[in-house]
Amino acid sequence: MAKLTRSTHPAPSFPEKILQFGTGVLLRGLPDYLVQQANAQGRFEGSIVVVKSTDSQTDEFSDQDNLYTVAVRGVQQGQDVAETSVVSAISRVLAAKTQWSQVLMLARNPKLQIIISNTTEVGLDYVEESIFQSPPQSFPAKLTAFLYERFRSVGGSKAKGLVVIPTELVTDNGLKLREAVEKLAQFNELGKLFTKWLKFHVRFCNSLVDRIVTRPTDEAKQAIQQEVGYDDELLTMTEPYHLWAIEGDDRVRQMLSFADASTPQIIIDEDINFYRERKLRVLNGTHTLTMPLGYLLGLETVADEMNHPTMSKFVESLMLDEIVPTVPDYDTPGMDKAAVKQFAHDVLDRFRNPHLDHLLLNISLQETAKMQARNVATIQRYYEKFNAAPKHIALGFAAYLLFMKAVKEKDGQFFGEIAVANDGKITYPIRDDKAGYFYGDWKIVKASSPATVEKFVKSVLSDPALWQTDLTALPGFVSAVTQHLNALLSNGAEKTLAKAVS
Known part of the structure; x- marks a missing residue:
């Protein structure tokens, strides 16, 4: 069978509006899946740049032109559910170890609005280190370096602030990440103006993700590939149920235009x-x-x-x-x-x-x-x-x-x-x-x-x-x-x- 690519499955291109730290199945099966649905309905029209931190291998994405399949299988309200869709919301995948300069270049993109992460539960922990390494080691340090580059490129503009949504399964994950970034800003002596911009124009949102997402078994993978008629090394299996609760205000709602009344699975509330x-x-x-x-x-x-x-x-x-x-x-x-x-x-x-x-x-x-x-x-x-x-x-x-x-x-x-x-x-x-x-x-x-x-x-x-x-x-x-x-x-x-x- 042919491999899944944009030649076999043409897809539109959209401006890069989201930076995502993490390539795991949860991100592919929930946030990226929801962005794809919004794009298909003309409600967002934005793409996602993904940063991979674990190693420099991104071939599994590039070989498929950053496309992948989400297979939804399960039971909902007593009824069997079997749905399959191609996600084309990812524009490119960058390896932090070898392409850090390209990651920082994205900070200058005026259309960028949102940063999403799913590293590990300890991935939000503060590590005292220089953010001027290429790249920094910890995720909070990478994020601090990116935000500092953003601040420098936009001159502290209020209009170019960002919404940061960690999805790690940690209570008050947004507050924890903000605290780590603020400590790194102080340790790296990034200055009062950056600290002020960070405080008032970068919104860190606590969030809760709820969906079981897995890699399919070999048997299930073979069956689904026979069904869709192509090979997909990134095939992602999910249950029908999904919820993404984000702690935010009207500004967050405006920035997250892929979430509206037609997506009850995405909840934006000041208290989640x-x-x-x-x-x-x-x-x-x-x-x-x-x-x-x-x-x-x-x-x-x-x-x-x-x-x-x-x-x-x-x-x-x-x-x-x-x-x-x-x-x-x-x-x-x-x-x-x-x-x-x-x-x-x-x-x-x-x-x-x-x-x-x-x-x-x-x-x-x-x-x-x-x-x-x-x-x-x-x-x-x-x-x-x-x-x-x-x-x-x-x-x-x-x-x-x-x-x-x-x-x-x-x-x-x-x-x-x-x-x-x-x-x-x-x-x-x-x-x-x-x-x-x-x-x-x-x-x-x-x-x-x-x-x-x-x-x-x-x-x-x-x-x-x-x-x-x-x-x-x-x-x-x-x-x-x-x-x-x-x-x-x-x-x-x-x-x-x-x-x-x-």
Whole structure:
């Protein structure tokens, strides 16, 4: 088959209005995809210049004239979705290591309006370094160098200020990036006029991105390429659901002209905390509470959980009956209880998506930190609302404690073990900074001794270093978790789950 290029798929050219740091699938499957849709509808008519920082190889883009395919596959409101489109919004890809001067040249472009990034979670961290290297090492330093070049070329013009939107999965990512840039400006002695321009004419926006985007499996890639009739080394697979919430005012709305009433998936609001809290509690919190039990059942993916008749009931009940009622809402249309419930049903559709291999073991990374960040507040709010222990959350927490039980340690890596059919066993890595902590605590536990189980549960739940609070202060929570953990140890995950949802 022919390769995807502009010869086989002609596409219009537009002025370069966006600079993007990062070439990953999330950017390709969400912001770039949305810009493409706006261009196709005549609402933006701008292209994206992408900067690649990891290495100097950009052939995968240039070989395809910067085109790539987005394949949307999944379930939405109970209906199967299968859509495929070519994205032509990227005009060129520059390698920071070898083309830094060209990146800085773009700062002089009067049509440039927006900067987007998705580096890594640590990519927003401040690193004390000179911005006059070619190129600077850290992303904040690269951005500072670019903004300083912009300032110098436009003479501090208010009209040539920019909107900067990081999409890294960090709370208050815009504020964190602004802080790093301001520190670098001070360290590099860039002057008061630049600092003033930065403060008043460069808007750093907190943002939240929500869409699962992956590279397709070899099998899926082959099938899609046969369907579209060309080879695409940049083929990108996404779920139907997508949301991009951006914290901004009227000026931001004006600059982001690709977002209007026809794109409800892009939300621009002066406060996006509702969307962040909703996603953290409903989607991420459910993942964290259900992953251990699903894995103890011998399941591999989120879709497997939703195909398991008993586990799927548990997931739905936990989310809809115990998490959703605790999510704070603003009592306004789009940010009210109805919006939280609708989001939860959307999430259940997303969990059922058979086209995405969302591995449970990948979700288990740093499970303890995730449990604290995503679910402790939910447990506390449940008590405030119902004055009782949430029974499904308690089972999820008990399964988490059992998942954290390491049976061996090798070179600082801890491993757990589950039983499978025909008396077999599967060993799994416990990729958690607290694995050693639990390895020691589990040694006091004897499966045949409920008293040792209760002592273990009390010790863990009372530790403020883990939870930033004492969870034993919640009436009945120790008892509920202990009861479920005893059941898991004595009867196994399948029987314990069946009793819990009956």
